[in-house]
Amino acid sequence: MLWSGGTVVRAQSLAVAPGQPQVQLPAQVQAYPVASDARLAGDSRQTRFVLDLDKSVQFRAFVLSDPYRVVVDLPQVSFHLPTGAGTGGRGLVKAFRYGLVMPGGSRIVFDLTGPARIANASVLDSANGQPPRLVLELEEVDQASFAKSLGADGQGPQSTTPGVTVTAATPSGPPTIQPPPTALPANVAPPNAAPDSRPVVVIDPGHGGVDFGTQSGEIPEKDVVLAFGLTLRDRLERTGKYRVVMTRADDTFIPLDDRVRIARNQSASLFVSIHADALPRKEGEAQGATIYTLSDKASDAEAERLADAENRADSIAGINLTDEPTDVADILIDLVRRETRTFSNRFARLLMNDMKSATSLHKRPLKSAGFRVLKAPDVPSVLVELGYTSNKADMENLGSETWRSRTAEAMARAVDSFLAKRVATAAGERSEKPGARAKP
Template identity: 40%
Template structure:
């Protein structure tokens, strides 16, 4: 995985391609607003021999050159795991309460707004025409705008255009930006088109009901749909420290949901069991309180119209902002 500043790729394929030799497959694209990422899937264990850039030549732009040579599985594992394990999962940060880690390093709390789906993953089709990926992006942008305008927090979008992001890349934005809160926005779909209203989800290994479990399966499938099977990814996330931190942030997540729901309820229709639990991959940042908001049903015509309207989007965004305010008021009360 190679991270670059935001660059324009001049490669003649659409973000993904077949490799040669050791490289089985590659993919690239904007990872967030200021990072471009190139990911190489290897055929067999390999290690980076050297890497350098070449200045523009003969009408071509800058070139990034690197050599990968075959290596043993043990060497590969020793090299590869290091940056991931150390850079993003520092235990000193994980053991702090999510509310506490904030004040020291930055002056404004960072709120990550994640517009669900995108690119070649459209999400649920919409009864009013536009797919879920458009709706989530529109509400995310409006929410970020209102959050910024409040002057109280710093909003960060996982995507601000129609691009595909893996679920765990979204989680990683939250970790890297040391987010104080992570909100993933979605809109659900059901065969029963009369069902409408929003639901707020927080993480749990055991889903609160069958519907929640089925929804988590649908949302988690996004990566497989987009052609990237997660089955062969390293499962070593389950260290004890992460487990502990996750339990703590699960409590904070549930608390945030409790403050968020009444504020949303004042502005939009919510379902009767408006706080549910399920195992969403996108909520698994161990040290960032996270919620997933299903803002309504794309399959219901009234919901789809509300979600597609500027006015409905502004109401949702204002509900989210008020929920964020109430939550941090409670966190601050606790600290004095």
């Protein structure tokens, strides 16, 4: 694929509840190809997807199983599709999602009703008043034919269209887009920067790019939590006491393990993941913020449901989840994990006490579950569900700049309380033991 270079910055508007001010989100954009419309046609035997563009692009398409999906990788595209595009389906496609998976790379993921093959994948040049179009044609196949199309060696059929490759996933996982080796997460200093001894706080707005998160109305979770994460970042940076690192500062997909890796590589003193939950319609109503810490056993059924949903986030972008890192069977590592969980629980309690003065909390505000994004063994970590996008009052809060500012202020106070005590403890240890290295 071809990647473009050079960027400019503009503000991207986030729609909010009626009567509320709009949120301005910074986004990295340039003269990327623009996708202006998308449509599905056909039936359960043959289905066509058409994406209108303002210029031709190169792309790659491949199929995935468990569940059945088709993935289309493109160079970075500015998606200006109609509201609600992809939430409904037709024929072989149940729904589709789209967005960034990394700077320079976009992805469209189609959820299928069953096994299918890519019968045709091409880009049509502008002609007869029609713009350039990416056309994907799918055909229903049986399970045996689908398995055969994957190929014993993982090599699928190659397209004859110049610049277009149609492949199948390998047995160990799908093809992936690799970021440039010089890419750094947002706010990470380059290697030759002067040392910064301030505690590092990592803010992790959940989801992003092709992963929309929950979406009970027109505003996807990924936009809501990014707006809040940027507000919290600005509040912490104003103190000058911390170096704040964002796992994402724009609409980019970041795999779960990479979010954890950012925190560990930065020797973070604290990791705060920001989300917004939604209850299925049949499960009643819930309201208020909830703070989660890591546990091998979920504190209740709702916590288990949420952790399972969040841990599957990588599968949205076709990331292989089978190769989990092996725990190091060493007693010292186990002790570090135990200590880290103690610190995480301590911060969660501080956070609860400060947040209750700024916003409504869930009836059980402290919970635990096996979230993958909280599994850094040496970084105190919490996951904050700001509220429920399925609740009208919570959504009004999430769309309010005043609420975001007030709640971010409360969270910043908890960060101050937590890190002030840890910094003081670390300073005391260094004074008693010259040359000793403070714990992260």
